Amino acid sequence: MGSLCPYDYDLDVLVVGAGFSGIYQLYHLRKLGFLVKIFEAVSDPGGVWAAHFFPGARVDVAVPGYEFSSEDLWKDWYWTERYPSQKELKAYFTYVVKKLDLRKDMCFNTRVVEARFDSYQNKWIVKAENGSTARTRFLVTCLGFGSKPYTPDLPNLLSFRGNGGVLHTSRWPSEGVDLKNKRVGVIGTGASGVQVIQEIAKDVQHLVVFQRTPNMALPMQQTNLTKEIQDEEKKLYPTVHRRRRQTAAGYPYDMFPKKLFDASPEERLLLLEEIWRTGGFSFILANFNDILTNPTANEEVYAFWRQKVSARLKNPELQEKLAPKIPPHYMGAKRSSLEQHYYEVYNQSNVELVDIMTYPITEITTSGVKTPDKEYELDVLVLATGYDSVTGGITQIDIRGVDGTSIEEKWKDGIYTHLGFASSGFPNLFFVFGPQSVPGVCAGPTCAETQGEWVIACIRDMTKQGLTRIEATREAEIRWRQQVMDEASSRLISTARSWYMGANVQGKKREILMYTGGAAKYTQICKDIAEREYEGFMFSSNGEEHRAKL
Structure with missing residues (x-):
């Protein structure tokens, strides 16, 4: 059950979202004496792990890389798998919230729908779908x-009348769905x-997979974990958690310090075999250091x-x-x-693959999916069509700044x-793990902590100096946008039609969405900006504006 919250709040800080970043903000800001609450849309802490119940849901970052780095939290917590399932991650967040006594400051089933900045009070007026309001x-x-x-815009999607209906992976019923002996697309x-x-x-009678672009999937190399194994590994946890702050993607490992063609054919093969057996993203992120640029x-x-992969297909x-x-990319x-x-x-004989680049979906019918050459009769249609990533969660809230x-x-x-x-025109609004930072290219817990520390320090520093308002300057955000674009232009990441580029959403501007x-490197840039008295930000106190001088 979610906590019962009053309908009206007057706060120092309102945090939206109760995943890794939100929990980190709440705990550390509260320790500093600020009046803080979290508004969370669903009924439990954990962000996506409290809301994603689809079959097979599990994290793609190996533990202990996917947990908070505080010894107070990991010393008594034990995982059962190297890559935990949604169920286990949900249990972990419940443990963290109880351990840190956070639930009393978390408002669940409280989906934020609107935020307006009041320039007279220098406060945000935030409204939730359930009627709750916060002035913060x-x-x-x-x-x-x-x-x-x-x-996506699938013709006549609402017409589908299979006996199991249409399911989106991100909106899977928490009680599960019985797919046994059904025809599933x-x-x-x-x-x-x-x-x-x-x-x-x-389990299904027949499975039809509609593929647009093949997934260059990597071997997870899943393993079970015992308490004894973890007790031995925990001797190195402090080092592991420090190391993940030093790497390009927030993992405890980094790119191999050599270009691929500077290595002999034997060295190349042995490294590729080693990181393939290791599993996970090490095949990309511990590979030769030019594979993402050359x-x-x-x-x-x-x-x-x-x-x-071909060796596994008959x-x-x-x-x-x-x-x-x-x-394909x-x-x-x-x-x-x-x-x-x-x-x-x-x-398997009960699985069929349809290449929709060759045979595109022309229509969803009452009983299935139609392509130019065939209609596939289905009981259940599953949409594994992803997200309006990085920006969508923010822009779906009606957030309005100083000029409306x-x-x-x-x-x-x-x-x-x-x-x-931060964005010019929107004072006292911070994004953590937001656009033009490092979402999607950094392990979530690592950057929840490194980015979170920056925001917390800024709020603390402002309060010490009696400053009431912070806002990014237009000049600074133009410079940062160009820096983000310049970094991406030298990398192969900018060449594919991916959610990294916003290209998976029809009508969305195609541009790199992250640094x-x-x-x-990003963390160091942010640290340097703070040490240069928050260069690129404007502050005010008692109505007097000035450049960053903390």
């Missing part, structure tokens, strides 16, 4: 990069698609991946559909998914922020 000096959004589901082969497909294939090096890594036609000779330019037995699923312009209107033709933390220079 600072508003901190901690919405992650996947909080607004995306459903899955549209989409991103992360949730891969997880659902490999989980349900063993097309030729990337192609060699793809060839290795293709050979490994049908040559499926080999070409799932691991084509000509890659550079490896790592889209976020790879982690899999356990995804490719073996397609060897909404953040959605401001960002319609391009995102402008300073450091990904791609690496989490450690």
